[in-house]
Amino acid sequence: MSLCSKINRHTILDSVQGRNFPDMLSTIAHSLVALASASLASAALDLSSSHNVTSLFGEWSTGSGGVGTGLGFANPLTYTFNYPATTGVALSFTNDGYYEEAQYRINANASLPNCAEAVVIFTHGVYDMNANGSLILSPFSGDGRIQVQNPCSAVTNVITTYNQTTMYAAWSIKVDTFKHNYALHLTRFDGASLPPMYLKARPPNMLPTVALSGYGEDSASV
Known part of the structure; x- marks a missing residue:
């Protein structure tokens, strides 16, 4: 009518x-x-039409899926990372409000090609889906880890704590007909679209969904 x-x-x-x-x-x-x-x-x-092709539950990864969450990527208690074969980002979600994130990226240096910087990041915590379509990732303080390696820096290898809340302005899950898989599309707070993430595992590979370490851990460097 x-x-x-x-x-x-x-x-x-x-x-x-x-x-x-x-x-x-x-x-x-x-x-x-x-x-x-x-x-x-x-x-x-009404978020159902664009968000609920399938649930967030599972492990999602960009590209070929070389980056994954869980103990195979990071151990925050020992301040160690296992570097994947390829760069990328992975996100895992439980059905009861917990998430885990793994990032591996290379920051190129055009003027000094031999000085490319490798960065790996681990966080986990809780997530909230808001009525306006946004998605908030709030990490457990003290558990996040970041490692930066640069052969041209005074300190070539630094591992320290990492605590940053992430807000995605929008998210949606669609079917990628080329890959024959679910694709998670995330939009940054500034409106930029991020590379799609594809369902890698369900249930997801994750560390325990509790705070694992104390607050204010000292950084380690080599």
Whole structure:
């Protein structure tokens, strides 16, 4: 049924009989605005069509899936990482609100090609899906780890704690017909679209979903 057909016909007739024509137009206009606003509000809260092709539950990874979560990537208690064969990002989600993230990237140096910087990051904690479509990742403070290796730096290898909340402005799960797999699409807080992540494992490979270490651990360097 169209928006116009939803307006009570008796209200319009009463306006014609008891009020002048401009007043009648004002009544119709206000009714249309109210109905349109209600329709937009309903659409803003309806996340099912774009978000729920499948649930977030599982392990998601970019590219060929070379980066994964779990003990095979990082051990925060020993401040150690196992470097994957390829760069990328992995995210894992449980059904009860926990997440884990693994990142491995290479920062190239165009002027000094031999001075490329390798960065690996591990975090885990809790996540929240908000009514506006955003996704918030809040890490367990003290458990996050970051390692930076640069052969041209004064200190070539630094491992320290890492604690950064991440906000994705939007997310959606669709079917990638080329890869024949589910694809998780994330949008950064600034509106930039990130590379899609593909379902790698379900259930996900994750460390225990509790805080594993104390607060304010000292950094380690080599």
